[in-house]
Amino acid sequence: MRTHFTIVLTLLSLSYIQAQGLRETVGQYCFFGSALNTKQCIGRSTSVNQIVDTHFNAAVAENCMKPESLQPTEGHFDFTEGDRFISYCQEHNLTPFGHVLIWHEQTPKWMFLDEDGNTASSDLLKERMRKYIMTVVGHFHGKVKGWDVVNEAVNDDGTLRQSPYYNILGEEFIELAFRYAHEADPDVELYYNDYSMSCPAKRATVCRLVRQLKAKGLRIDAVGMQSHNGMDYPVLADYEESIEAFAACGVKVMMTELDINVLPKPENFGGADITMDFRYDEKMNPYRNGLPADMVKTFTDRYMEFFRLYYKHRDKISRINFWGLTDADTWLNDWPIKGRTNYPLLFDRSHKAKPVVAEIIKLYKQ
Ligand code: XIL
Numbered sequence: 001m002r003t004h005f006t007i008v009l010t011l012l013s014l015s016y017i018q019a020q021g022l023r024e025t026v027g028q029y030c031f032f033g034s035a036l037n038t039k040q041c042i043g044r045s046t047s048v049n050q051i052v053d054t055h056f057n058a059a060v061a062e063n064c065m066k067p068e069s070l071q072p073t074e075g076h077f078d079f080t081e082g083d084r085f086i087s088y089c090q091e092h093n094l095t096p097f098g099h100v101l102i103w104h105e106q107t108p109k110w111m112f113l114d115e116d117g118n119t120a121s122s123d124l125l126k127e128r129m130r131k132y133i134m135t136v137v138g139h140f141h142g143k144v145k146g147w148d149v150v151n152e153a154v155n156d157d158g159t160l161r162q163s164p165y166y167n168i169l170g171e172e173f174i175e176l177a178f179r180y181a182h183e184a185d186p187d188v189e190l191y192y193n194d195y196s197m198s199c200p201a202k203r204a205t206v207c208r209l210v211r212q213l214k215a216k217g218l219r220i221d222a223v224g225m226q227s228h229n230g231m232d233y234p235v236l237a238d239y240e241e242s243i244e245a246f247a248a249c250g251v252k253v254m255m256t257e258l259d260i261n262v263l264p265k266p267e268n269f270g271g272a273d274i275t276m277d278f279r280y281d282e283k284m285n286p287y288r289n290g291l292p293a294d295m296v297k298t299f300t301d302r303y304m305e306f307f308r309l310y311y312k313h314r315d316k317i318s319r320i321n322f323w324g325l326t327d328a329d330t331w332l333n334d335w336p337i338k339g340r341t342n343y344p345l346l347f348d349r350s351h352k353a354k355p356v357v358a359e360i361i362k363l364y365k366q
Contacts, residue, residue: 021054022346022357025364026310031095031145031319033058035257037329038081041088047351051325052092055346055357058145059094060256060321061085062331066100067107070136074110074128079139086143097321098144099256100193101133102177103151104163105274112164125168130180137184146189148224148256149181150174154194154209156271158201174209175218182219193224193256195272198238203245210249222318223249224256228272231262231302236309243313252318255310259323259344260302261332262287262295269336276336285340299343300356307360326351 026032036059040048052059063069064081071077089096111128114120120128137147153174155161165173174192181190192209196202206223213220223246225239246253257272264286266278278284291299310317324330328349332342346357 020361022360023053023055023057025361026320027057029311029314029364030317031058031097031321032056033060033094033097033319033321034325035060035062035099035321035323036085036088036325037062038064038084040325040329041081041085043088043091048325049092051347051351051353052094055353056094058097058319058321059085059089060097060099062324063106065098065136065140066103067111067132069106071132072108077135077139082140086140096140096144097319098137098140098147098188100148100151101136101181102129102149102165102173104161104165105152112168119164120168122169125165125173126176129173129176133177133180134184137181137188141185141188144188146191146221147181148193149177149190149220151193152195152273153192154202154205156196156199156202158199158205160205175213175216178213178218178220189221190219191222191224191254191256192220193226195226195228195257196234196270197223197225197227197242197246198234200238200241203242207245207249210246210251214250220251222252222254224254226257226272226323227255227259227306228257228323229260229302229306230265231260231298233270236305239306240309240313243309243316247313247316253313253316254319254321255317256319256321257323258306258320259330259332260299260306262291262299262343263332263337263340266336274335278337280337280339284337287343288341291343296355300354300359303346303356304359304363307363311363322346 022032034056064085086096112120114124153161160166160171178190210220225242243253264284310320322345324345326347327343327345330342330344332344333340346354348354
């Protein structure tokens with residue numbers, strides 16, 4: 001009888017330790033999320049649901065809330081998949097975040113053209129931006145906590161990206177986007193989001209933009225550092241300086257698209273421009289049959305360098321969000337080279353937690 005009792009107790013405490021996840025530890029300090037794809041949102045995979053329920057309290061739609069999905073042709077909005085994402089979040093107690101309103105990528109070409117196929121006038125583009133933001137932010141009113149209002153408007157050297165938005169409207173497009181979004185939903189949080197945010201010149205421009213928006217009385221709640229990181233980039237000190245600099249502008253900081261690319265870098269590779277596309281070469285795909293033990297250790301250590309920073313600056317960081325749930329579904333299997341086997345996330349191809357998960361939990365329970 002006594003032995004039975006002890007066995008039951010041991011089993012109970014073991015399952016308690018297992019059930020203890022990132023949600024209850026890191027999630028106490030900030031939103032802790034993942035990008036989810038459309039298939040995951042259907043909710044049929046028990047192992048996906050289990051990871052989500054144990055470890056996360058927030059989520060972003062990986063693709064289905066981008067302009068090309070929500071308004072593929074002018075005037076025709078399709079919220080089917082976006083609504084499914086929201087329902088999944090509601091069923092799994094995740095706070096949904098919106099990604100993304102104004103971005104030069106994954107936005108249909110017609111947005112920037114008039115009816116004759118010429119470049120749209122500034123008035124036409126403003127009207128389309130306004131309509132898009134009003135309709136989309138209005139549709140998700142009360143359902144998402146915040147929106148990435150503008151994504152990737154700044155180059156690494158601090159100049160503004162010559163995107164169609166910039167070329168047609170100049171820098172004003174940023175201010176307009178924030179203005180329309182706030183008008184559409186005065187309660188929703190608004191963010192500026194970008195990659196390579198440790199670059200000093202980029203950091204300075206983003207700070208200038210944030211200060212400018214605030215000086216004009218416009219709402220901006222946080223800066224999103226995408227954080228598509230690698231084993232040897234960014235330089236940690238630069239990354240930390242950016243966290244501090246953005247916080248000093250009076251906004252929260254969010255790690256919006258965290259992953260760590262373990263594969264070799266093509267020459268001239270940097271940032272997270274989704275149009276980058278290098279040719280496949282076996283040499284660039286060295287871990288097809290699994291990540292060697294020493295690499296697993298380096299990977300864990302590298303993640304911990306970032307998480308020690310996140311812990312240290314937990315008063316400034318309001319969200320940490322991974323760009324994908326498991327190595328089986330990461331975009332880094334196909335970007336910037338198609339067909340590779342990458343290992344950038346906390347859960348492996350068989351949906352098992354990697355050793356780094358326990359390390360992060362330990363750090364936040366200290
Ligand atoms: C990526 C998705 O993960 C891919 O599935 C898609 O094909 C391209 O876009 N920065 C962003 C994200 O802001 O929206 C991008 O997501 C990755 C880079």
